[in-house]
Amino acid sequence: MTDIATTLTSTPKRLAGRRAATFGLLAVLAGILLVPIGLNDEFVYHIFITICIFAALSTAWNIVGGYAGQLSLGHAVFYGIGGYAGVMLANLGISPWFGMFAGAGVAVIVAIIVSYPCFRLHGPFFALATIAFLEVFRVLALHFKEFTGGATGMMISLNIGWEWMVFRERLPALVIAFGMMLVCLAAAWVIRNRRLGFYLVATRERESAAKAAGVNTVKVRLMAVSVSAALSAMLGTFHAMYLTFIEPEAMFSLEFSIQIAMFALIGGIGTIWGPLLGAVLLVPITEFARGALGAEAIGLHGFVYGIVLMLVVLFMPNGIMGLLSRLRPAESARKETEAAPVAAEPRASGRTDAGEAVMRVEGLNKHFGGLHVTNDVGFTLREGEILGLIGPNGAGKTTLFNMLSGFLKPDEGSVSVRDAVGDWQHPASPGEFAALGVGRTFQIVQPFAAMTVEENIMVGAFHRHAQVGDAREAARETARRMGLGPYLDLEASSLTIGGLKRLEVARVMAMEPRILLLDEVMAGINQTDVRRAVDLMLSIRDTGVSIIAIEHVMQAVMSLSDRVIVLNSGQIIAEGEPRSVVSDPMVIEAYLGKEFANA
Numbered sequence: 273m274t275d276i277a278t279t280l281t282s283t284p285k286r287l288a289g290r291r292a293a294t295f296g297l298l299a300v301l302a303g304i305l306l307v308p309i310g311l312n313d314e315f316v317y318h319i320f321i322t323i324c325i326f327a328a329l330s331t332a333w334n335i336v337g338g339y340a341g342q343l344s345l346g347h348a349v350f351y352g353i354g355g356y357a358g359v360m361l362a363n364l365g366i367s368p369w370f371g372m373f374a375g376a377g378v379a380v381i382v383a384i385i386v387s388y389p390c391f392r393l394h395g396p397f398f399a400l401a402t403i404a405f406l407e408v409f410r411v412l413a414l415h416f417k418e419f420t421g422g423a424t425g426m427m428i429s430l431n432i433g434w435e436w437m438v439f440r441e442r443l444p445a446l447v448i449a450f451g452m453m454l455v456c457l458a459a460a461w462v463i464r465n466r467r468l469g470f471y472l473v474a475t476r477e478r479e480s481a482a483k484a485a486g487v488n489t490v491k492v493r494l495m496a497v498s499v500s501a502a503l504s505a506m507l508g509t510f511h512a513m514y515l516t517f518i519e520p521e522a523m524f525s526l527e528f529s530i531q532i533a534m535f536a537l538i539g540g541i542g543t544i545w546g547p548l549l550g551a552v553l554l555v556p557i558t559e560f561a562r563g564a565l566g567a568e569a570i571g572l573h574g575f576v577y578g579i580v581l582m583l584v585v586l587f588m589p590n591g592i593m594g595l596l597s598r599l600r601p602a603e604s605a606r607k608e609t610e611a612a613p614v615a616a617e618p619r620a621s622g623r624t625d626a627g628e629a630v631m632r633v634e635g636l637n638k639h640f641g642g643l644h645v646t647n648d649v650g651f652t653l654r655e656g657e658i659l660g661l662i663g664p665n666g667a668g669k670t671t672l673f674n675m676l677s678g679f680l681k682p683d684e685g686s687v688s689v690r691d692a693v694g695d696w697q698h699p700a701s702p703g704e705f706a707a708l709g710v711g712r713t714f715q716i717v718q719p720f721a722a723m724t725v726e727e728n729i730m731v732g733a734f735h736r737h738a739q740v741g742d743a744r745e746a747a748r749e750t751a752r753r754m755g756l757g758p759y760l761d762l763e764a765s766s767l768t769i770g771g772l773k774r775l776e777v778a779r780v781m782a783m784e785p786r787i788l789l790l791d792e793v794m795a796g797i798n799q800t801d802v803r804r805a806v807d808l809m810l811s812i813r814d815t816g817v818s819i820i821a822i823e824h825v826m827q828a829v830m831s832l833s834d835r836v837i838v839l840n841s842g843q844i845i846a847e848g849e850p851r852s853v854v855s856d857p858m859v860i861e862a863y864l865g866k867e868f869a870n871a
C-alpha cells in the first residue's frame with residue numbers, strides 16, 4: 273500500500289522535474305551551436321569552439337576522476353599524445369581522421385601502463401603517476417626534435433578541407449567540436465547508465481563492498497581510464513589541427529590538466545552534465561578577460577578559477593549540478609521512519625533439511641605479527657543450514673569471515689566451495705568467491721552513499737543480470753522481500769541503521785548467493801528490527817541458501833541457528849546444537865569468566 277502510494281505521489285513530480293532538466297540541457301546544447309552561428313563573429317566562434325573542446329575534455333576526465341573517483345592531475349598527457357600523433361601523421365600525408373585513432377590507441381596503451389599498478393594500490397598514486405608521465409612525455413617531445421620540432425614546436429601542413437580538419441571559416445570547426453562534445457557526453461551517459469557505471473561508482477564509494485558484490489575493481493577502472501584516454505587523445509588531435517601549431521609546453525601542460533579537472537569540480541564531479549556546465553560558465557569569462565585585457569591578462573584565468581572554486585567550495589560543494597538538484601522537488605529528502613509499517617515478506621512455511629556440504633574449511637591459521645588470530649579452525653557448512661558463529665570480542669570471527677570470502681589469505685589451511693555442478697573449488701579472491709555464489713555483509717555497514725536504495729541493490733543484482741532493466745527488476749523484487757520496497761528512491765545515506773543493515777543484506781541477496789556470510793547484521797538495531805531480521809534469515813535459509821552468521825544478539829542466535837560454533841582466542845572451543853553449546857562451561861567461562869562457569 274505504502275509502496276503504491278509513494279509511487280503515485282512521486283511519479284508526476286519526478287517526471288516534471290526530469291522534463292524541466294532535459295529541456296534546460298537541450299537549451300544549453302542548442303545555444304552552444306546556435307549562438308555563434310547567429311552572431312557570426314570570429315571571436316564568438318572561437319569562444320564556443322573552446323567551450324566544446326573543454327566541455328568534452330572535462331567530460332572525458334570525469335569518467336575517471338568523477339565516476340571512478342581516481343583523480344587524474346596529468347590528463348593532458350593523453351590530449352598531448354593525440355595532438356602530436358595527429359599532427360605528425362598529417363605532416364606525413366595521413367588524414368587526422370585516421371591520426372586521431374592512432375593517437376587514441378597510443379593513449380590507451382599509456383593509460384593502462386600508468387594505471388594498472390596504481391589501481392591495485394590505495395592512495396594518491398594514480399594522481400602522482402599521471403603527473404609523472406605528463407612530465408616524461410613533455411621531456412620526450414622536447415628531446416626528439418627531429419620528430420616533434422622540440423621546444424620550437426611544429427606547424428601543421430596547411431592542407432585545407434574536411435579531410436584535414438582545417439578550414440578557412442569557423443563554422444565547420446564548430447560543427448566538429450560540437451559533434452565531438454556530443455560523442456563524449458553520449459559516452460559518459462551510456463557508461464553511467466550501464467553496469468560499468470554502477471560498478472565504477474560502487475568501487476569509488478566502497479571498494480570492499482564492491483569487491484564482495486563480485487566487481488573486478490581493477491578491471492572496471494582500467495576500462496574507464498581507457499575510454500577517457502582515447503576520447504582525450506581524439507580531442508587533442510582535433511584541437512591541434514584547430515590551433516595549427518603545437519609545442520610541448522602547451523600540449524603536455526600541468527596547468528591545462530588541472531583546468532580540465534576544475535571544470536568538472538565546479539560543474540559537479542561525477543555527474544553526466546556537470547563538466548559541460550562548468551565549461552559553459554568558465555570558458556567565456558576567461559576568454560572575454562583575455563580578449564578584453566590582451567597580454568595584461570596573462571594568468572588572469574587562474575585567478576578567476578581560484579575565485580570561482582572558492583565560491584563553489586563554500587556555497588555549493590557538489591558543484592552547479594548539486595545546486596540544481598537541491599532545487600528539484602525534495603523527493604530524496606524524505607526520511608525512512610523507524611515506525612514505518614513495513615515488514616519483510618513472511619517466510620515460506622517449512623524448510624528443506626540441511627543437505628550436502630557446500631563449504632569446507634580446513635586448518636585455517638592466521639597471524640597478525642605475533643598475534644595468532646585463528647588457530648587451526650576447521651568446519652563444514654551444509655546446504656540450507658544456518659551456522660551461528662559466536663565468541664567474545666576479538667575472538668577472530670571477522671578475520672575468519674575475511675578468509676571465507678577471499679579478503680584475507682590464510683597463512684595455512686584452505687577454504688573449498690562446492691560449485692553449482694558439484695565440483696570442489698579453491699577460490700582465492702573476493703571475485704572468485706562471489707563467482708561461486710559466496711556473498712557477504714560487513715560488520716560496519718558499507719552502503720554506496722551516492723546511490724539510491726534501488727541502485728545499491730542493483731550493484732548486487734548485476735552479478736547475475738548484465739542488463740540494467742533485468743537488474744532493476746531483480747533489485748525491486750529483492751527490496752520488496754527485504755521490506756525496503758517503499759524506500760527504493762531514497763538515497764542510501766538517509767536510511768536508519770536498521771534500514772542500512774537490511775540494505776546490506778538485500779545487496780548480497782540480489783546476487784542470488786548459495787552461501788551467505790552475515791557479519792553482525794543485528795548489532796545496534798531495535799527489537800522490532802531483530803524480529804524482522806530473524807524472520808528474514810529463516811526465510812532465506814528456507815530457499816536452500818546456507819548461512820554463516822556472526823552474531824552477538826543471543827536471542828537471535830538461539831532462535832536461528834541449526835548449529836553453533838564458538839570461537840575464543842582464535843580457536844573453536846565448542847560446536848553443536850545451540851542449547852547444548854550455551855550451557856557448555858567452557859563457553860560460559862569464555863564469555864563471563866571462571867566464577868560463572870563454576871557457579
Ligand SMILES: Nc1ncnc2c1ncn2[C@@H]1O[C@H](COP(=O)(O)OP(=O)(O)OP(=O)(O)O)[C@@H](O)[C@H]1O
Nearest residue numbers: 640643645663664665666667668669670671672715
Ligand atoms: N588487520 C589487522 N592487523 C592486526 N591485527 C588485527 C587485524 N585485524 C584484526 N586484528 C586483531 O585480530 C583480533 C581478532 O579480530 P577480529 O576482528 O577478527 O575479532 P572479532 O571476533 O570479529 O571481534 P568483534 O566481535 O569485536 O568484531 C583482534 O585482536 C584484532 O585487534
